[in-house]
Amino acid sequence: YNTVMLDIRFIRENADLVAEKSKQKGYEVDIQKLLELDNNRRELLTEIEQVRADRNRLSTIVVGEQPSSHKIEEGKKLKSELANLEDQLTSVNDEFLKLLKAVPNMPSDDVPVGISEAENKVTKEQGDKPNFDFKPKTHWEIAEGRGLIDKVRAAKVAGSRFAYIKGDLVKLQFALVQFVFDTLTSEETLKGIIDKTGLQNISPKPFTPVLPPLMIRTEVFDAMDRLEPREERYKVGSEEDNLWLQGSAEHTLGPMYMGEIIDIDELPIRLIGYASSFRREAGTYGKDTEGIIRMHQFDKLEMESFVNSEGGMLEHLFFVAIQEYIMQQLKIPYRVLQKCTADIGKPNARGIDLEAWLPGAGNYLETHTADFMTDYQARRLGIRNKVLNTGGQEHDTKSFPTNFVHTNDATALAPGRAIVAIIENYQKPDGSVEIPEILRTYMHGQTSL
RNA sequence: GGAGGAGUGGCCGAGCGGUUGAAGGCGCUGCUCUCGAAAAGCAGUAUAUGGGAAACCGUAUCGCGAGUUCGAAUCUCGCCUCCUCCGCCA
Numbered sequence: 001y002n003t004v005m006l007d008i009r010f011i012r013e014n015a016d017l018v019a020e021k022s023k024q025k026g027y028e029v030d031i032q033k034l035l036e037l038d039n040n041r042r043e044l045l046t047e048i049e050q051v052r053a054d055r056n057r058l059s060t061i062v063v064g065e066q067p068s069s070h071k072i073e074e075g076k077k078l079k080s081e082l083a084n085l086e087d088q089l090t091s092v093n094d095e096f097l098k099l100l101k102a103v104p105n106m107p108s109d110d111v112p113v114g115i116s117e118a119e120n121k122v123t124k125e126q127g128d129k130p131n132f133d134f135k136p137k138t139h140w141e142i143a144e145g146r147g148l149i150d151k152v153r154a155a156k157v158a159g160s161r162f163a164y165i166k167g168d169l170v171k172l173q174f175a176l177v178q179f180v181f182d183t184l185t186s187e188e189t190l191k192g193i194i195d196k197t198g199l200q201n202i203s204p205k206p207f208t209p210v211l212p213p214l215m216i217r218t219e220v221f222d223a224m225d226r227l228e229p230r231e232e233r234y235k236v237g238s239e240e241d242n243l244w245l246q247g248s249a250e251h252t253l254g255p256m257y258m259g260e261i262i263d264i265d266e267l268p269i270r271l272i273g274y275a276s277s278f279r280r281e282a283g284t285y286g287k288d289t290e291g292i293i294r295m296h297q298f299d300k301l302e303m304e305s306f307v308n309s310e311g312g313m314l315e316h317l318f319f320v321a322i323q324e325y326i327m328q329q330l331k332i333p334y335r336v337l338q339k340c341t342a343d344i345g346k347p348n349a350r351g352i353d354l355e356a357w358l359p360g361a362g363n364y365l366e367t368h369t370a371d372f373m374t375d376y377q378a379r380r381l382g383i384r385n386k387v388l389n390t391g392g393q394e395h396d397t398k399s400f401p402t403n404f405v406h407t408n409d410a411t412a413l414a415p416g417r418a419i420v421a422i423i424e425n426y427q428k429p430d431g432s433v434e435i436p437e438i439l440r441t442y443m444h445g446q447t448s449l
Numbered sequence: 450g451g452a453g454g455a456g457u458g459g460c461c462g463a464g465c466g467g468u469u470g471a472a473g474g475c476g477c478u479g480c481u482c483u484c485g486a487a488a489a490g491c492a493g494u495a496u497a498u499g500g501g502a503a504a505c506c507g508u509a510u511c512g513c514g515a516g517u518u519c520g521a522a523u524c525u526c527g528c529c530u531c532c533u534c535c536g537c538c539a
Contacts, residue, residue: 045499049508056508059520060468067467067519075519261496263459384496402496 007379008038008100018103024113024341027104034103037096044089051082101225104346105376108313111350114340120353121340126324127333129357130425138360139423140291142431143169148449149292160289161281161296165416168449172422172435173299173415175442177274180301180413181209183326184272190322197321202314207272207303212252214275215243220255223380225347231282249273249302250371250409257306258381261402267385268307268315272412275300292416293365301412308385309375312406313350316372319410320352323368326413329438332421333357335364349374356421367417370410378404 011018012035019031055078058071067075112121130136143149148169154162165173183189184207191204215236221227221244234245246252253273262269277300288294303322307315320336327334337353344351354368378384384402426434432448440447 042499045508049499052509053507055520056468069519072519077519079519 011035011100011103012038018106021106021341022104025104025107025344025346026115026342027102027346029103030099031103034096034099037092037099041089041092041096044085044092048082048085048089051078051085054078055082101380105349105374107341107344107348108350108372110338111344112338112340115342117340117343119340120337120343122335123338124336125333126335127328127331127357129333130359132359132427132429134429136359136424136427137431138291139358139420141360142423142427142433143291145431151292159296161294163292163295165292168446169419171443171446172419172439172449175435175439176413176415176418177301178442179329179439180326181272181274183329184270184303184322184412185209193321193325194318196325197317199314199318199321202311202318203268205268205270207270210249210253210271210273212246212249212256212273212275214246214252214278216246216252216255218242218244220258221246221251223258224251224254224377225380226251226254228346229282232280234278234280245278246275247279248277248409249275249300250304253302253304254377254407254409255381257383260383262306262383262385262405264308264386267405268305268311270303270305273302273304275302291420293420295416298414298416300414302409303412304407304409306378306383306385306405306407309403309406312372312374312408315406315408316350316352316370316410319370319408320354322412323354323370323410327354327356327367330418330422330436331438332367332418332425332436334367345371347371347373347376349376356417356425358421358424360424360427365417365420367414367421368411371408373407373409375404375406377407383407 011031015031015035019029022029022031055075058075058078059067112119114120140149144151148165148167150164150166151162154164187204187206190206194202194204218227221233226247227233227244233247236243236245252275253271256271257269276297278297281294281296284294292298303319305315305319324334324336334354334356337355339351339353348371350372352368352370353366355364356367358365383405385405386402422436423433426436428434428448434448435443435446
């Protein structure tokens with residue numbers, strides 16, 4: 001796997017490839033225009049730096065000596081010349097950056113080319129679908145009937161796509177959360193997953209649990225390249241507040257280290273965040289309206305990691321392995337999808353979805369997604385790591401080259417959708433629901449709800 | 450919400466208009482000395498970016514962004530962050 005360095009130098013040298021791959025992802029980018037602006041920008045920069053050098057030379061005087069009026073006149077001339085050039089640069093640069101930021105990350109070579117999610121490829125099916133000797137119900141038929149979910153009153157209070165989750169389902173959610181935290185903070189468990197999957201050379205370093213802020217500044221949201229589409233986001237407070245509700249813990253975990261240079265021995269940094277997430281679900285009217293599948297507010301356990309640029313792909317595969325492990329522990333049948341170019345998202349190089357089988361609904365439901373961003377987000381956020389020298393040692397503390405880190409994020413578990421899958425797969429003829437064995441200790445031995 | 454104080458290199462800390470990318474110290478690296486180590490001495494020790502095959506040269510960066518000035522780490526304004534006191538509050 002080759003690291004895709006999507007900086008302007010890469011684009012300069014691979015203009016056709018970048019245009020082609022952008023198109024595959026559904027983004028039309030005028031690369032020719034971008035390169036023109038780049039040239040323009042660099043010419044101006046050279047000129048400006050020349051004038052600045054002149055200015056610096058001129059304003060370097062012997063201490064105590066006053067500059068001559070001739071020098072001051074000369075300085076004034078340079079000043080206005082510089083102001084003029086800088087104005088030009090600002091406008092060229094703005095346009096340049098706008099176009100540069102519009103270029104999506106390059107898909108990894110194994111991402112199938114496709115124009116819609118219909119072209120995602122199923123790469124694996126795992127787990128036995130349950131056989132019922134009765135007609136299985138949907139999660140909604142079961143939960144509503146038993147008073148575990150109340151959407152009517154929620155609609156009264158907050159509108160559609162909100163719900164009151166009640167009773168045993170609340171306990172079940174916290175059991176799920178505990179189970180996931182225990183899994184991801186155990187080095188031993190992670191080692192087991194690594195061994196079983198056969199991944200080589202990957203650290204079993206445990207995840208650090210995090211409760212992140214649920215709001216995020218406009219600039220940071222944009223730097224993550226997750227602000228768009230804005231109509232999907234909730235803006236909060238007054239204009240000056242400049243804050244949005246996050247749509248995933250990724251949005252506030254990813255920029256945690258922005259602007260920082262990270263020591264080699266601190267990597268990988270692995271975080272497992274728990275947060276309520278908010279989405280407007282614009283344009284989904286009439287879709288997934290039954291039950292709690294698509295809500296404006298839902299809770300999610302999200303994995304996020306920062307690794308050096310050699311380990312990004314491996315970390316991505318590890319994240320998927322963790323997701324599969326969790327589904328297997330819960331004994332929920334699922335399939336794995338490799339997302340196609342149209343579906344992986346602008347900052348992504350690769351994306352995987354896990355979908356749980358819902359016997360009541362008779363279809364699959366996306367429960368997990370894993371995103372690999374290479375250094376794309378890190379470049380926008382300014383997250384670097386020190387680079388090892390040829391001897392494998394870190395360079396001395398004051399002098400070191402740096403690289404952009406690779407970022408990965410992935411759902412560890414979305415309790416809402418996991419609950420849907422559990423209800424449908426573990427239902428009994430009398431409408432009760434068995435509790436997955438792995439969760440029982442977290443529910444004081446309770447075996448059904 | 451009210452009143453104050455502070456943000457300088459990996460860390461501590463000087464500088465408050467003119468060769469200051471930034472004194473001094475700590476740390477780190479190399480060398481000298483030593484059988485070795487410590488100590489001491491000497492030297493080196495930020496990042497980004499443009500140009501260059503390279504050596505190297507230019508430019509930017511003292512929380513961030515604007516402004517004043519021939520010249521800004523230093524002056525002015527806005528923003529961010531942190532600290533102290535008062536008020537309010539889960």
